Amino acid sequence: MNKNKDVVSEDQSGALMADVARLAGVAISTVSRALANPGRVNEKTRAKINAAAKQLGYTPNAMARGLRVGKSNIIMIILPGSLYYGVSQIIPQVLQSINKSLIQGGYNLMIANLDRDEISERHILDLAFGGSVRGAIILSSKLPEVDGRSLANSGLPIVSMLLDMSDAGLQSVVTNDREAVRDVTAELIRLGHRRFFYLAGPEGNYHDVERYGGVLEALEAAGLPKESVHRSGGRLDYQHGFDIGVQAADDFAELAEKPTAVIATSDDMAISFVSRIKRAGLSIPDDLSVVSFDGSPVCEFSAPPLSTIEQPVEEMGRAAVELLLDAIGQKQNPVSVRTIIRSKLILRESIAPPKS
Amino acid sequence: MNKNKDVVSEDQSGALMADVARLAGVAISTVSRALANPGRVNEKTRAKINAAAKQLGYTPNAMARGLRVGKSNIIMIILPGSLYYGVSQIIPQVLQSINKSLIQGGYNLMIANLDRDEISERHILDLAFGGSVRGAIILSSKLPEVDGRSLANSGLPIVSMLLDMSDAGLQSVVTNDREAVRDVTAELIRLGHRRFFYLAGPEGNYHDVERYGGVLEALEAAGLPKESVHRSGGRLDYQHGFDIGVQAADDFAELAEKPTAVIATSDDMAISFVSRIKRAGLSIPDDLSVVSFDGSPVCEFSAPPLSTIEQPVEEMGRAAVELLLDAIGQKQNPVSVRTIIRSKLILRESIAPPKS
DNA sequence: TGGTCGATAGCAAACGTTTGCCAAAAATCG
DNA sequence: CGATTTTTGGCAAACGTTTGCTATCGACCA
Numbered sequence: 001m002n003k004n005k006d007v008v009s010e011d012q013s014g015a016l017m018a019d020v021a022r023l024a025g026v027a028i029s030t031v032s033r034a035l036a037n038p039g040r041v042n043e044k045t046r047a048k049i050n051a052a053a054k055q056l057g058y059t060p061n062a063m064a065r066g067l068r069v070g071k072s073n074i075i076m077i078i079l080p081g082s083l084y085y086g087v088s089q090i091i092p093q094v095l096q097s098i099n100k101s102l103i104q105g106g107y108n109l110m111i112a113n114l115d116r117d118e119i120s121e122r123h124i125l126d127l128a129f130g131g132s133v134r135g136a137i138i139l140s141s142k143l144p145e146v147d148g149r150s151l152a153n154s155g156l157p158i159v160s161m162l163l164d165m166s167d168a169g170l171q172s173v174v175t176n177d178r179e180a181v182r183d184v185t186a187e188l189i190r191l192g193h194r195r196f197f198y199l200a201g202p203e204g205n206y207h208d209v210e211r212y213g214g215v216l217e218a219l220e221a222a223g224l225p226k227e228s229v230h231r232s233g234g235r236l237d238y239q240h241g242f243d244i245g246v247q248a249a250d251d252f253a254e255l256a257e258k259p260t261a262v263i264a265t266s267d268d269m270a271i272s273f274v275s276r277i278k279r280a281g282l283s284i285p286d287d288l289s290v291v292s293f294d295g296s297p298v299c300e301f302s303a304p305p306l307s308t309i310e311q312p313v314e315e316m317g318r319a320a321v322e323l324l325l326d327a328i329g330q331k332q333n334p335v336s337v338r339t340i341i342r343s344k345l346i347l348r349e350s351i352a353p354p355k356s
Numbered sequence: 357m358n359k360n361k362d363v364v365s366e367d368q369s370g371a372l373m374a375d376v377a378r379l380a381g382v383a384i385s386t387v388s389r390a391l392a393n394p395g396r397v398n399e400k401t402r403a404k405i406n407a408a409a410k411q412l413g414y415t416p417n418a419m420a421r422g423l424r425v426g427k428s429n430i431i432m433i434i435l436p437g438s439l440y441y442g443v444s445q446i447i448p449q450v451l452q453s454i455n456k457s458l459i460q461g462g463y464n465l466m467i468a469n470l471d472r473d474e475i476s477e478r479h480i481l482d483l484a485f486g487g488s489v490r491g492a493i494i495l496s497s498k499l500p501e502v503d504g505r506s507l508a509n510s511g512l513p514i515v516s517m518l519l520d521m522s523d524a525g526l527q528s529v530v531t532n533d534r535e536a537v538r539d540v541t542a543e544l545i546r547l548g549h550r551r552f553f554y555l556a557g558p559e560g561n562y563h564d565v566e567r568y569g570g571v572l573e574a575l576e577a578a579g580l581p582k583e584s585v586h587r588s589g590g591r592l593d594y595q596h597g598f599d600i601g602v603q604a605a606d607d608f609a610e611l612a613e614k615p616t617a618v619i620a621t622s623d624d625m626a627i628s629f630v631s632r633i634k635r636a637g638l639s640i641p642d643d644l645s646v647v648s649f650d651g652s653p654v655c656e657f658s659a660p661p662l663s664t665i666e667q668p669v670e671e672m673g674r675a676a677v678e679l680l681l682d683a684i685g686q687k688q689n690p691v692s693v694r695t696i697i698r699s700k701l702i703l704r705e706s707i708a709p710p711k712s
Numbered sequence: 713t714g715g716t717c718g719a720t721a722g723c724a725a726a727c728g729t730t731t732g733c734c735a736a737a738a739a740t741c742g
Numbered sequence: 743c744g745a746t747t748t749t750t751g752g753c754a755a756a757c758g759t760t761t762g763c764t765a766t767c768g769a770c771c772a
Contacts, residue, residue: 016728027752032730042750057505059485063422064728072419074466092447100465102480108488109454110430123459127414129370131758134462149413174761224676242653268654273463275657298597298624301631303659372758384720388760398720420758423727487728 015056024052037062064129074108075324076133077126080140081115088241089267089296090313094161097317098137103191105325107134113142114140121146128154135324137161141206143168157327161320162311163206166337171327173320176209177293180309181214181263182221184291184345188261189222191353193289195257196229199248199264199273201241203234211265211293230259233269241268260354264292267299267308274302274350285352295346305348312341371412380408391416422487430464431680432489434480437471438494444597445623445652446669450517452674454493461681463490470496473600477502484510491516491680494524498561499524513683517676518667519562522693527683529676531699533563533649536665537570537619538577540647540701544617545578547709552585555604555620555629557597559590567621567649586615589625597624605632616710620648623655623664630658630706641708651702661704668697 021028027046033040034049041049051059066072077098079091086127099109110133112124121144126131128151135157143151151158152168185196198215200208212231219228232248248269252258264270270292274284282288284304292299295310319339377384377708382401385504389396390405403700408414422428433454435447455465466489468480477500484507484676491513499507507514541552554571556564568587575584587603608614620626626648630640638644640660648655651666675695695702 014487019771028729029731029753030751036730040750046749052505057485059482059505061423062483062486062488063419063428064757066419067417067423067727067759068731070757088448091451092444095447095451095467096469099469103469103476106482109467111451111467113452113455113459120459126415127418127464129413130418131370132418147410147413148723149415185720201727238726240653242657245657271654272657275659275661278659297596298627298654301598301601301628303631303634305533319510331529374758384759385723385761386721389721392760401720411738417758420727423729423757424759424761426727445756 014061015058017058017060017355019056020049020058023056024049036298070131072132072134073106073236074110074133075102075321076112076124076127077108078114078136078138078140078144080110081113081120089294089298090311093313094139094317097314098321101321105321107325111164114138114144118146120144125149125154127321128156135159135328137320137324138165138170139163141165157324159320159324159327161316164210164338165206171323171335171337171339173316173323173339173341175311175316176205176340177210178214178217180343180345181211181293182218183214184307184309185215185218185263186221187252188263188289188291188351189218189224191289191351193261193354194224194228195259195261197248197252197255197259197262198229198231198294199244199262199269200234201244201265201269207265207293208234210262215263229263230255231263241266242272245269245272245274246276248273249280252277253280259288261289261351262291264290267292267294267296267306270306270308271298271302274306278303285350286355289352289354290350291332294316295344299346300348302350304350306350307348308346310346312343317340370417371414373416374413375412376405376408376414379412380405386700392498419488424609426487428488428490429462430466430489431458431677432466432468432480432483432492434468434470434492434494434496434500436478437469445650445654449669450495450673451705453670454677457674457677461677463681468492469665470494470498470500474502475509476500481505481507481510491515493676493680493686494521494526495519497521498704513680515676515680515683517672520566520694521562525693527679527693529672529674529679529695529697531667532561532696533699534570534573534700536701537567537649538574539570540663540665541571541574541619542577544619544645544647544707545574545580547645547707549617549710550580550584551615551617553604553608553611553618554585554587554617555600555618555625556590557621557625563621563649564590567619571619585619586611589621597622598628601625601628601630602632604629604701605636608633609636615644617645617707618647620646623648623650623652623662626662626664627654627658630662641706642711645708645710646706651700655702656704658706660706662706663704666700666702666703672683 017028017031021031030041031049034046102109112127114120114124124144129149138158139161139162141163147188158170160170164172164174197211202208215229216226219226232251233244270290274290284290291307293309295308299306299308319341373384373387377387380600387395387405390402399599413417458465468483470476470480480500481502485505494514494516495518497519516526520528520530522528554568558564572582573586575582588607589600626646630646647663649665651664655662655664
């Protein structure tokens with residue numbers, strides 16, 4: 001079939017490097033070098049080869065190359081399974097940002113979901129140990145581990161994003177959760193608020209710890225007792241962050257002495273909470289100030305527009321990729337195992353001084 | 357940092373099939389067959405091999421296998437670049453659903469973004485022609501094509517999802533856009549509405565054509581002139597669907613004779629439109645009924661809760677994967693080039709009879 | 713008992729690259 | 743102009759699997 005060149009049409013199955021070599025009248029190795037190493041081959045020869053390659057529509061076979069050089073060019077992103085919580089709103093942006101940066105570095109992005117079952121763990125480990133991927137960005141707090149194989153000692157460079165996992169020795173890219181929440185709480189205190197309602201995500205989770213910690217710090221700094229804040233939520237079995245807000249509204253209704261300000265750990269839960277709270281006859285921000293976390297675009301169009309702490313996902317994605325590619329490039333830089341990208345507080349009408 | 361750890365880690369690079377063979381005292385080929393073909397090797401030998409494999413923590417090298425058998429086990433999903441429009445809200449669900457189905461079939465999911473530049477097109481084509489991927493699910497209306505290479509004749513099985521591309525010969529999984537919009541418009545007419553405001557996504561886009569068509573069909577069926585509906589939006593240069601709604605609210609303000617019902621082609625634009633319209637002093641649904649498309653969870657918590665036509669993303673994802681895997685399995689079934697999954701109308705408080 | 717057949721296991725050749733090493737050619741130098 | 747260095751191109755050996763063939767070994771049958 002490829003003995004003669006007059007069988008022009010059938011390049012659908014792909015031309016090989018050998019075909020290019022033949023057409024250009026050089027050896028295969030020369031083609032390889034012409035396409036990869038700059039300077040290693042004569043400019044004239046290179047031109048001839050490039051022309052031949054283009055004419056044949058040649059595309060190098062990624063698996064053959066990967067096998068030979070012993071490395072793939074695929075990065076895997078590990079998403080927390082169905083338990084997206086508030087993160088769901090920003091996942092598309094995260095993906096887009098990461099993918100864009102990766103492509104510029106010549107890498108591809110593969111998705112892996114880490115559910116709470118062994119299947120998905122095993123699957124991720126197969127990817128890691130089977131040489132399919134070259135590095136990983138993880139958005140979950142748990143490292144897959146089963147049958148003695150663990151992602152931690154797969155030899156794979158890993159960067160954690162959103163969650164700080166520097167304790168586990170992972171480079172982590174996070175935002176200044178604690179500080180941001182502390183500042184916004186302080187601002188609420190300054191406005192005159194003294195009783196707070198805190199809407200938790202998964203309890204004990206890094207985000208929860210940091211953000212709740214931020215609230216407490218602000219209270220302490222203002223000389224307020226930590227009983228000034230009521231915790232709600234923190235359960236693990238919700239599909240959406242929305243469910244948390246709904247539940248929290250019920251909790252709120254039960255309280256004898258109503259808080260005047262709400263701090264939510266994700267936009268989703270804030271939105272559903274506000275919706276329910278308004279139905280109960282309260283008004284935002286007159287009866288209750290609300291601020292949440294994530295900076296989802298939809299917050300701007302809530303009623304009233306929600307104040308939110310924006311996670312700089314784009315920047316975080318870029319940073320995570322940069323760290324990962326550095327690690328791959330062997331540039332051992334244990335300089336900072338935690339990279340903090342500052343969040344931005346977006347103040348909108350959901351915040352006001354308390355009524356009385 | 358980690359230099360102190362001596363030379364503890366020896367399985368860093370992973371055990372090979374040869375190692376397993378040696379430990380089990382058999383030939384490499386036997387190991388290969390034991391791990392893959394059932395029945396081709398003695399049960400006792402197989403047990404020995406499995407034990408050895410487990411002991412060594414052996415994971416087969418995916419690239420070597422891929423190279424040898426000439427096929428990868430990676431499916432690529434082609435997402436429309438930064439132009440997510442309303443789709444953004446449902447992307448995480450789409451991804452999750454598709455990934456889940458793929459994994460069950462032994463495949464992996466790779467992300468590709470199709471922007472409006474040549475770079476991204478070229479990148480996707482490299483993936484397709486470089487043997488990296490085995491099939492594609494596309495959520496964009498444009499097939500990448502550059503330098504004579506086109507995704508259309510890459511030989512790759514492709515399934516289109518959300519958008520009907522059966523005209524281009526692609527298996528397509530869509531929802532019944534036209535019918536759903538027709539029905540909901542008819543319902544609005546039944547309630548007494550006579551003047552409509554239609555919020556378009558990208559003009560000429562499949563969704564736009566179908567959904568607007570649905571509106572017109574309903575009008576015609578009710579004997580109303582097609583001037584009964586005012587089109588707004590349809591521009592391509594928005595980052596978010598939200599921007600469209602904002603712009604549309606301005607358009608709306610200009611109208612001499614106000615429509616009494618709004619049909620939006622995505623939840624995002626409906627949400628921002630409602631937000632602006634309320635700020636202008638109108639009330640939903642008293643002054644204006646609103647219904648949109650997508651079924652984002654957030655609609656339930658809008659003020660008022662938004663009626664929306666839910667896209668059955670999970671089902672669509674499953675169907676798309678099924679079709680793709682069938683096509684890969686050579687089960688040439690050109691039976692139905694278009695698969696329609698019925699949407700579900702979720703009626704909420706944003707709809708009522710017109711005031712007067 | 714000799715011949716045949718099934719079931720197992722092994723050898724070695726792919727798959728499409730990259731790259732170490734060597735040879736030829738060209739360029740530089742003394 | 744010969745000797746030395748620098749470019750340039752080719753050969754062939756990897757990379758870790760899968761798989762077509764072949765070889766071995768019993769078992770079964772006549």
